[in-house]
Amino acid sequence: MARTIRAVGQRPPRALRAANLVAGCVRRVRPSFGRLDVDDLCERATVAAGLDDFGSDEFREPLSVLVGSLESDAQLTPAGRLFARGALEHALENRLRLQADWKANPEILDVRIAAPTYVIGLPRTGTTLLQNLLALDPGHRNLLGWEAATPSPPPTAATYASDPRIAAAARTTRLLDYLAPEARRLHPVGPTMPTECVTLFVNSCASLETTTINQVWGYLDWCLGADYRPHYDYYHRQLQLLQWRNDRGRWLLKSPAHLFWVDRLIETFPDARIVQTHRDPVEAVLSYCSLAAVLHRIGSDHVDHARLGAVWPAVWAEGLERSARARDTGALRVFDCHYSALVADPVATVEAISRFFDDECSPTFVSAMRDWLRAHPQHAGGVHTYEASDFGIDLATEHDRFAAYRERFDVAAERGGAR
Numbered sequence: 456m457a458r459t460i461r462a463v464g465q466r467p468p469r470a471l472r473a474a475n476l477v478a479g480c481v482r483r484v485r486p487s488f489g490r491l492d493v494d495d496l497c498e499r500a501t502v503a504a505g506l507d508d509f510g511s512d513e514f515r516e517p518l519s520v521l522v523g524s525l526e527s528d529a530q531l532t533p534a535g536r537l538f539a540r541g542a543l544e545h546a547l548e549n550r551l552r553l554q555a556d557w558k559a560n561p562e563i564l565d566v567r568i569a570a571p572t573y574v575i576g577l578p579r580t581g582t583t584l585l586q587n588l589l590a591l592d593p594g595h596r597n598l599l600g601w602e603a604a605t606p607s608p609p610p611t612a613a614t615y616a617s618d619p620r621i622a623a624a625a626r627t628t629r630l631l632d633y634l635a636p637e638a639r640r641l642h643p644v645g646p647t648m649p650t651e652c653v654t655l656f657v658n659s660c661a662s663l664e665t666t667t668i669n670q671v672w673g674y675l676d677w678c679l680g681a682d683y684r685p686h687y688d689y690y691h692r693q694l695q696l697l698q699w700r701n702d703r704g705r706w707l708l709k710s711p712a713h714l715f716w717v718d719r720l721i722e723t724f725p726d727a728r729i730v731q732t733h734r735d736p737v738e739a740v741l742s743y744c745s746l747a748a749v750l751h752r753i754g755s756d757h758v759d760h761a762r763l764g765a766v767w768p769a770v771w772a773e774g775l776e777r778s779a780r781a782r783d784t785g786a787l788r789v790f791d792c793h794y795s796a797l798v799a800d801p802v803a804t805v806e807a808i809s810r811f812f813d814d815e816c817s818p819t820f821v822s823a824m825r826d827w828l829r830a831h832p833q834h835a836g837g838v839h840t841y842e843a844s845d846f847g848i849d850l851a852t853e854h855d856r857f858a859a860y861r862e863r864f865d866v867a868a869e870r871g872g873a874r
Contacts, residue, residue, distance in 0.1 A: 467752055470694060471534065471634045475756075476845040478533035489536035490844040491522050500547035508552035509547070512672045513685035517660040517677060518543070520523040523750040524674035531669075535754025538747040542657075545605075546799060549658045552607035556696055559721070565608070571706035571724055572812070576732030576780070577771055579742035581794045583642065585732060587831075590649045591823040596703035599645040606693050621646045637749045641839055653710040655693045661686040668750050668822055670759060672766065679715065679773065681836075687719045707723060714774035717781035721799050728812050729787055734794035735869040736775065738770045738858040745841040764846025768853050775860050788812075791864060801828060843870075 464726065466472075482489055496518075501507045523540050572595065574582050590597045601624035602610055610618060612737055624646035632639050644650060656662035661683065666675045694706065715721050721727060744763045751758045782789060790811045797804045802824050809816035843850050854868060861868065 461713040466757065467767055468634060468636065474534040474634070476534045476676050477583055478537055481535075489533060489542075490523055491536065491540055493519050494524070496512065496543050497546060497669050500544050500551060501542065502547045504551040506551040506555055508554050508558070510551050511689070511735060513684065513689065514550065514658075514660040516546075517674070517681070520677040521660060521665065521671060521674045524671035524677075525669060528672045528674075529669045530755045530757040530759075532754060532756050535669075535750050538754055541669075542665075543660075546657045549607060550604060553658065553693065553696065555568075556609060557692065560609075563696050563699045564692060566698050568691065568694050568698065568706060568724060570692075570726045570728060570756045571729045572730065573711035573713060573720065573802070574707075574730050574732065575713045575717070575732065575734055576711060576792075577714070577739040577743070577775070578738045579734040579746070580711075581792070581797045582709055582711060582732050582736040584801065585730065585792060585797060585805075586649050586707065587827065588801055588824050589730075589808070590826060592707070592814070592820050593817075594704050594733075595707040595708050596698075596705060597649040598652050598697070600628070600644055600650040601648065602652050602697055603652065606647075606658075607696055607774055609699050609701070612703075615701055621673075631753075635749060635753050638746075638753075641746050641749060649707070649709070650849070651710040651712075652708040655690050656695065658684055658796055659686045659689040663715075663838070667747050669754055670751050670762070672762070675766070675770070679770065682717045682720070683716045687716065687723045691723050712763070714778040716773075717778045717787065718784075721781065721786050725786075727788075729789045730792050731778070731789055732792045732794060732797070733864045733866050734864055735770075736771065736860060737853045738869040740771055740853070741843060741846070741848065741870070742839060743767060743771070743803070743840050744846045745839065748845075756826065761847040764843075767851050768848065768856060772856050772860075775857070779860070779863070793864075793866070795867075798833070839842050 467475075469821060476770070478489065495513075499508070509780075522543070525536075529539070531539060534736060574584050574586050590760070601620045604624050604627070605620045620689065620714065628645055631644070651664070653662050653664045657664060661678060661681065661867070663675075663678060665671060666678065698706075744760075744767055747757050747763055747767070748760060751763075768852065791807050792804060792808065801820060805824060806816045806821070808814075843853075
């Protein structure tokens with residue numbers, strides 16, 4: 456019988472409780488331990504990297520908002536504070552090293568990112584399954600976990616499989632698995648696995664990934680109201696750097712966060728090919744809230760489940776509305792992929808996507824997909840269970856909220872609602 460994975464009502468793992476105890480003792484002796492301060496973070500990053508040029512200033516406002524939100528909203532434990540500070544320092548070190556790369560090698564910014572394929576859609580709608588299958592296409596070049604975490608120095612083709620950053624990313628993955636074992640079963644990550652490109656936005660301090668990891672409501676509001684043009688430009692430059700000495704074919708990239716800024720995505724990559732996944736949004740949002748609760752628990756002992764249920768349905772509804780408006784301009788080339796069809800016959804779904812974009816779906820590619828599916832059966836990590844009541848969500852209200860989307864894309868309700 457498959458193991459049940461449930462976010463609500465679970466105690467933090469023993470290792471995490473021990474880490475909080477130790478960090479709390481140190482913080483009582485040294486109150487500055489784990490301090491979150493913009494100037495201090497920047498100074499520590501410059502010392503660690505041995506560099507002092509952060510490049511353009513688009514990161515400073517969101518960094519300030521994020522630090523403030525971590526202090527006022529996130530209810531961080533002592534260990535959570537250290538995790539947050541470490542992540543911010545790492546992002547700032549990435550900025551310093553990226554800027555040094557671009558200054559030393561200006562030809563990087565001449566690299567053309569041609570016709571990238573993007574998988575977008577609400578979280579928990581099969582985007583990861585689809586990404587993993589499309590990643591097996593020999594014509595695709597994937598963004599792997601280790602290079603998204605630390606893109607500088609530019610990877611090279613000769614050392615791509617042996618880069619020392621792989622081992623460093625593996626250590627981080629093992630720590631995450633230790634602190635939040637449910638997270639890996641719900642959303643597997645790893646240094647050599649395809650990952651979400653939203654991670655690259657962390658380096659301009661404008662990533663929705665951060666809002667999934669921590670309860671940073673003020674920062675979430677900033678993200679939704681910000682002009683993301685400079686952040687997509689910075690993201691584009693990072694892809695150029697990653698491709699510069701390691702051109703492995705057309706990029707395959709994935710993140711639900713692109714729903715909010717499809718207009719900026721197409722402005723940056725006019726020839727992008729988009730696959731949008733569709734599932735009952737009520738079910739998707741419930742599943743997302745459960746995943747976020749698991750991740751929030753790493754850094755906080757006070758996860759606000761009711762606020763998750765109050766905020767995220769409206770936020771993801773806005774993402775769907777923004778993407779619909781971008782689609783209505785006619786500037787996008789989109790394949791609509793229904794979750795039910797993907798789960799029922801993943802290989803046939805990918806074959807249909809290949810035909811839509813005039814790509815070859817070779818017997819070798821099909822065989823690789825079948826092998827991958829046999830090695831990764833659905834629910835292998837456990838059955839993810841959650842209820843609307845876990846997050847104070849009223850199903851009737853949410854079915855009404857998403858009615859127009861469901862009608863437009865012919866998406867059936869999965870829980871507590873008529874079609």
